[in-house]
Amino acid sequence: MASKMSREDFDDQFLTCAVCMLHFRDPRILPCLHTFCRECLQEWATKQQPLECPTCRTQVSLPDQGVDGLRTNFYVNNLLDFATVKKGAGPGVPCQVCEGNVEGSKSWCADCATLMCESCAAVHRKLPFSKDHEVTTEETLKADRGLSKFQRKRHCHKHKNQELVFYCESCKDLICTACTVVDHRPGKDHNPVEIATVAKNKKETLQELLRQIDPRLREIQASVVEAEKKMTNLIPFKEVAINKTNTYFQQLIDLLQERRKTILSQIDEQCQADGKALQTKKEAIEFELAGLTSAQSFCQQAVEHGSDVHILEVGNQIKTRVETLLAKELDLESNWSEFQFVENTAVTDFAEEIGNLGGLQTDVDASKCKVVVKPAVQGFQCVAVLTTMNRDGQACVTNSKAITANMKDPSRANVPTKLDMRSEGVWEISYLPKVTGDHELEVKVNSQHMAGSPFGVKVQNRETPVFTIGREGSGVGELYMPVDVVVDRDGNIAVAEFGNNRVQVFDADEGHSLNSFPVDGEIPYGIDVIDVDSNGRFLLTSLGENYGTRRYSQEGQLLDTFQSDSFLHPLVLKVLKDGRMVVAGGPQKQCLLLQPDGSLIREIGKGRLQFPTYVTADESRDVLFVTDSGAHKICAFDFDGNFMFDFGKQGKNDGEFQRPQGVAIDQLGNIIVGNHGDGRVQVFGPDGTFIRTVATVKGNCAFGITLTPDGYVAVACTDGHCIELYRYM
Structure with missing residues (x-):
């Protein structure tokens, strides 16, 4: 759909990168919908890990290709083309092809995004590769004040001369006509549809999201006004309280000088506390307002002025961002109450009540x-x-x-x-x-x-569990052979039960059972939370005939299953921040690095591992740690699968193992390991040097291990049929 907005409707700020303060060069869109130059983002990413948006500070998980994998903001590119053409149509601007001719009228090739003089345009129309390009004359450009002539045509990366005109709904990919004959032939595996049809549906979805934004914006804006109003009243109330305090204590100055200073200090701190709280609240509300306003603007521009291709390119991204913002629960109340100085004791009675004279109500x-x-x-x-x-x-x-x-x-x-x-x-x-x-x-x-x-x-004492969750049984709140444990998005503790074929979620403060759901498969074994998933979904492995890796909603609904010959009998898995998975396959004597969809990236540890069971990752150093239960040691590999080092041997002394199982990494990169054979939970430095023993768990059988945000280590006590929490930090 052609846009009717002219270049004059946009100021330079819209086309300027917030990092380099220059016009965008190869603009790329972050998941939060803010746009920056590709080079600026690459430089920013080298200085900051994890990467945060320079504008809104939202953490960004880059694709496997890094910054190059981010979507291009073609809408901004079109506006930059528009500005270039308007400038180029003026006198004295050279042709972008021959770079010499500054005279005469210019023409614009939408396929090449190039401004040409009359001579170059004539040649361009005759060349075989460009004879079918859409070339627009200067007269047409000047007559058409809209942006319709500045939509860069998108071509297939495989068939370079073919324009993208279809969308394969099965593959969720833009394709050309040739693709519908070769790689995306209509059938059970592919469903190519004209992009205009798909874009229309996507645009309707975005328009509905726009309608939902306005009420929330009004609510947040009203909250900001209310906070500002309370901040305006704050200083006058402070002044009134100070004046009353001075008047009261002037009568008692000889006896109450020290007390007066105390009350004044208390008033000042109250004002500072209130002011800081209100300022913090205001900033938090304004932050949400800025994010929602930015998303609204981006969505509005995409709906009203973006091409169909642009809508398909960024529609899902816009939808995810806006839905996340709209679903976010906000506390918009400022909760400030007035304060004043109160005379608790009459002047004539002060000698008896000197310790209680004055106060801040x-x-x-x-x-x-x-x-x-x-x-x-x-x-x-x-x-x-x-x-x-x-x-x-x-x-x-x-x-x-x-x-x-x-x-x-x-x-x-x-x-x-x-x-x-x-x-x-x-x-x-x-x-x-x-x-x-x-x-x-x-x-x-x-x-x-x-x-x-x-x-x-x-x-x-430090070797006594501060908290125990569950007891043996199959009822609500009971556990039978727990094998793995993880902290979910809300800070609750989720447990995979080997004996009860289910996952049970417990409140981390009280240990109450909040939810449970059966696992589709004979024996659940490993559990983790998908960090890149804002919905807090679980990923589980299960053994038996229905082996596989399964994704569940936070409520326990089965969403999908990954089954592949690449990971027969998967044991425990670790989900990386970018959504990739590392699965330990004991019988296969190796670990597998998998894409988020379960497809194999590479094998890790083949020929070095005897029976790998649990795995974790120190992503700050790109190191995987695998417990080799068969060899009674821990092996370290890099993400490319190269062996780095190992540590440990069979034994009962410090630093030795009896069939190690669960493994976790703390904030300092230390490695926490649980023993199946004797129940010891030990801590090692990043290089494998023994540091200390945390505890010996109930039943002398420690399996899955995880750290809680408030400094406890939670251990799945398989033979003790419970989860024990020990103070760790």
């Missing part, structure tokens, strides 16, 4: 505040999370001087605590216990005990 209600005490382990930094609430039970901001936290160990000695604000109304009380046993944590807000204060805190 906020909306915090100590009886509604909540504290969650995290499991505590001797020698580790431990935390309790405090949420300050108002009388309506909503989280609200207060200043740090309104909160006091004191801890006593079993001997009643003080344990130093530290208070840090994590977010609006949420505080972290941290402490380092030096002894085990029952501790006591006292928390006060506005000098009042919280409900439940003082809280009992049991500090355990």
Whole structure:
């Protein structure tokens, strides 16, 4: 469809790369719909890992081809062509072919995207390879103020002289007429359709998304206005409170000078806390507004001015970005309440109440505040999370001087605590216990005990599990022979049960069973979460006659199955950040690197592995670590399949293994390994040097291992029929 918008409707900023501040050169589109020069992105990618969008800071997983695999922004290319032609039509501009003729009228070849003088245009029309090209004269260009003559024609990469005019719905690929005869012949495997038909349907989908954007934009914009209004009132309230404080304390100046300074400091901190919270909230809301506005603009331009080919090129990308933004749950409330200075004690009574003179009244209600005490382990930094609430039970901001936290160990000695604000109304009380046993944590807000204060805190030694999930059985919340474990997108713990042929998902804080679903296959074995999938889908391996790798939704719906002779009897797998998979195949004595669709990329470890069972990856160093249960050691390979090193041998001493199984990598690149034979969980440095033993698990049989975001290691205790969590960091 021809666009009717002229070049004058666009300013230079639209055609300028935000990195180099020049007109785009080979513009490429990121998944967040922001466009940059190909060279700028390549340079940016060398400086930053993982790659983030320079504009919105969204993390980007590049295709296997790197920046070259990103979509080209043909719409911007067309606008740049338009600008070039308008400039070229003026006097004194040389022909882009002969580079010498500056006189006379010019013509534009849409196939070659080239401006030519009359002589070159005449030759161009006669040459065999270009005689059928669409050449438009200067008069036509000047008469047509739209962009229809500046749509670069897209040609088939295989049949260079053929224009892309079909879309194979089976292969999801743009093709030419020759392709429909050779590689994409209509039939059960291919369904070529004219691109105009497919583009029409895609455009209708994008138009529906545009209609959904407007209400959300209005909601976010209104929230920004409300935050600005509250920020405007913040300083006057501060001034009123300061004036009242000065008036009150002037009468008591000789006795209350120190107390007055305390209250002023508290007021100032309250204002800073409120201001920071409101500013943070405003910035967060504006950030979402910018992202949604940007997506709207891009989608609008694609719908109204993009060619059919452009719609097909970026339509899915636009749809994914917009749907992600629309589905994102936003907290648009600023939650700020007014504060003022209060005279708690009359001047005549101050001698008896000097310690309580003055104070800052906020909306915090100590009886509604909540504290969650995290499991505590001797020698580790431990935390309790405090949420300050108002009388309506909503989280609200207060200043740090309104909160006091004191801890006593079993001997009643003080344990130093530290208070840090994590977010609006949420505080972290941290402490380092030096002894085990029952501790006591006292928390006060506005000098009042919280409900439940003082809280009992049991500090355990580091080799005792701080938390156990499940017990033997087949019911809800019970486990039978768990073999692998992973943390899902929401921070919950998903477990593959070898004995119950199912996956069960547990709440990571309380250990309650949230969901379970059967595995289509005789025996589930390995489980991982697809990082590149915003829906948090699971990938599982299963053994038996119906062996294979299966993809499930977060709710447990089977989506698809990969079965191939390349990976008979797959054991445990690891999904890489770009969607590729590494599968350990014990009976096949090798690992396989697979594409996201299950197709084989390469074999790894053939001839070096006896019985590989579990695998993990340190993607920062491009290293795969494989547990070789048959050889009682860990082998390291690079992603090209080259052997790097191995470590370990059979034995019961530090650094030795008894049929190693589960393996995981921590943030420092250390390697955590669980033993099938004796249940020890050991930690090794990136080079395989033994560091320490974490614990020996229940049942003396450790299989799958994963690290949780809050610093615990979760171990599948197969013979103990449970998941044990130990403090790790």
